[in-house]
Amino acid sequence: MATIFSRIVVGEIPSYKIAEDDKFFAFLDINPLVKGHTLVIPKQEVDYIFDLSDEDLAAMHVFAKKVARAIEKAIPCKRVGASVIGLEVPHAHIHLIPINRESDMLISNPKLKLSQEEFTAIAEAIRAQY
Numbered sequence: 515m516a517t518i519f520s521r522i523v524v525g526e527i528p529s530y531k532i533a534e535d536d537k538f539f540a541f542l543d544i545n546p547l548v549k550g551h552t553l554v555i556p557k558q559e560v561d562y563i564f565d566l567s568d569e570d571l572a573a574m575h576v577f578a579k580k581v582a583r584a585i586e587k588a589i590p591c592k593r594v595g596a597s598v599i600g601l602e603v604p605h606a607h608i609h610l611i612p613i614n615r616e617s618d619m620l621i622s623n624p625k626l627k628l629s630q631e632e633f634t635a636i637a638e639a640i641r642a643q644y
């Protein structure tokens with residue numbers, strides 16, 4: 515059965531899309547730690563990020579870099595942090611998180627509750643910088 519993230523890629527499940535190319539897809543995390551919290555995934559269905567080929571792992575980070583540059587421009591922050599956890603959804607993903615302090619990266623922090631309008635505005639702002 516397709517993962518929830520594969521279903522997002524094909525549009526079966528809605529998402530606040532940021533960017534895609536032939537191999538990768540970026541969209542807003544639905545339970546964001548901060549505004550602009552984005553996930554980057556391979557379209558290939560691989561659970562563990564370190565099971566990707568060297569080439570795909572490298573390309574995923576190059577794609578994530580472009581997304582991070584757009585996030586930096588759209589969301590005021592000191593920098594964009596990147597983390598990989600992957601214990602919840604069995605489809606490899608990099609969390610890109612605009613941060614101002616170390617503790618902004620803590621995945622155990624309470625999540626923001628944003629309205630549809632807020633998610634839409636954030637996604638548009640990041641897309642405009644991509």
Ligand code: AMP
Nearest residue numbers: 518529542543544545599600601602603
């Ligand atoms: P983890 O696998 O521990 O890295 O966490 C999975 C992340 O995916 C969490 O931050 C969730 O909020 C996020 N997530 C789960 N389902 C969706 C979805 N349908 N759209 C966007 N983000 C999601």
